[in-house]
Amino acid sequence: MNPVYSVIVPCYNEEACISETHRRLSEVMRGMNESYEILYINDGSRDKTALMLDDLAASDPAVRVIHFARNAGHQIAVSAGLDYASGKAVVIIDADLQDPPEVIPQMAEKWKAGAQVVYGKRGVRHGESKFKLLTAKWYYRVLRKLAGNAFPEDTGDFRLADRQVVDVVKNMPEHARYLRGMFAWAGFKQEALVYERDKRFAGETHYPLKKMLKLAAHGVMSFSEKPLLWPLWLGLVLLGIGAVVLLKVIVFGLLGYSQAASVVPMLLLLGFGAVLAALGVIGAYLARVYEEVKGRPLYVVARTLGFDKPTLPTGTRMKS
Numbered sequence: 445m446n447p448v449y450s451v452i453v454p455c456y457n458e459e460a461c462i463s464e465t466h467r468r469l470s471e472v473m474r475g476m477n478e479s480y481e482i483l484y485i486n487d488g489s490r491d492k493t494a495l496m497l498d499d500l501a502a503s504d505p506a507v508r509v510i511h512f513a514r515n516a517g518h519q520i521a522v523s524a525g526l527d528y529a530s531g532k533a534v535v536i537i538d539a540d541l542q543d544p545p546e547v548i549p550q551m552a553e554k555w556k557a558g559a560q561v562v563y564g565k566r567g568v569r570h571g572e573s574k575f576k577l578l579t580a581k582w583y584y585r586v587l588r589k590l591a592g593n594a595f596p597e598d599t600g601d602f603r604l605a606d607r608q609v610v611d612v613v614k615n616m617p618e619h620a621r622y623l624r625g626m627f628a629w630a631g632f633k634q635e636a637l638v639y640e641r642d643k644r645f646a647g648e649t650h651y652p653l654k655k656m657l658k659l660a661a662h663g664v665m666s667f668s669e670k671p672l673l674w675p676l677w678l679g680l681v682l683l684g685i686g687a688v689v690l691l692k693v694i695v696f697g698l699l700g701y702s703q704a705a706s707v708v709p710m711l712l713l714l715g716f717g718a719v720l721a722a723l724g725v726i727g728a729y730l731a732r733v734y735e736e737v738k739g740r741p742l743y744v745v746a747r748t749l750g751f752d753k754p755t756l757p758t759g760t761r762m763k764s
């Protein structure tokens with residue numbers, strides 16, 4: 445029998461956190477009085493994480509462990525968890541107790557009341573640098589401008605998702621994974637749950653600036669084609685100004701005024717404008733190629749009526 449809840453916990457060098465995380469998480473899950481499994485994904489840790497997880501699996505029948513052969517990154521670790529999870533609802537939570545497990549029952553309540561994704565929205569954030577808070581705030585604002593308002597602000601991967609939505613995300617085969625965006629893309633009934641984000645229980649962040657920037661780039665580049673078109677718009681503006689200068693050179697030249705001073709700016713505007721516009725045209729095609737390569741489902745069906753087949757959760761690419 446599939447459990448009601450699967451909890452996915454990605455772990456990378458978390459030896460200092462795992463015991464306490466498992467203790468608090470298990471307490472919360474037991475308190476919910478329904479079946480559950482906890483999936484720990486060891487993302488190629490080099491410390492004692494692997495041993496500790498094996499011990500947990502040996503002593504707790506609710507524990508499942510997936511050991512990666514090497515570090516693949518947080519988003520991939522969570523994706524593996526989604527593949528292996530069998531619960532009716534799936535919870536994604538960090539291993540460092542920054543996302544308090546005690547919030548999970550509230551998420552489950554909202555799920556039972558009909559929400560299909562309950563995402564944790566960070567109210568207060570403890571123990572984060574000013575730099576991180578400020579960049580995160582602006583990043584989500586820019587992302588919403590570029591990719592659309594379906595992307596919730598101040599939201600990480602801490603969430604509960606219904607099986608139906610999990611199956612949709614599993615059917616998005618892209619490698620550049622930005623899971624919070626993929627869940628938003630799926631649609632369905634999504635609700636926020638505001639929570640206080642704690643500071644790390646122990647250890648240090650495994651998201652140095654470089655990984656952070658990579659994730660941020662995935663967010664923009666996997667969900668917006670607008671940047672690829674920017675050169676086109678800029679090029680057209682320059683061509684427009686260049687054309688006005690050209691007209692001026694011709695008219696005033698014919699009237700006998702010297703136009704020598706205008707010729708170089710005019711050529712620069714027309715030249716750069718043409719090059720940028722051409723780049724933008726390439727960008728427009730590239731955006732289409734990228735869209736095809738991503739291979740996402742064309743549409744996501746929430747439910748159907750009047751067919752004798754069971755509802756297919758996703759579009760044409762659903763394998764079944």
Ligand code: UDP
Binds near residue numbers: 453516
């Ligand atoms: N993590 C992972 N693989 C990585 C980096 C991080 O599985 O390559 C896990 C980590 O163990 C934690 C979660 O992802 O459970 C979030 O990482 P972290 O707390 O270091 O990031 P921060 O909260 O500082 O953004």
Ligand code: MG
Binds near residue numbers: 540542649
């Ligand atoms: Mg953390």
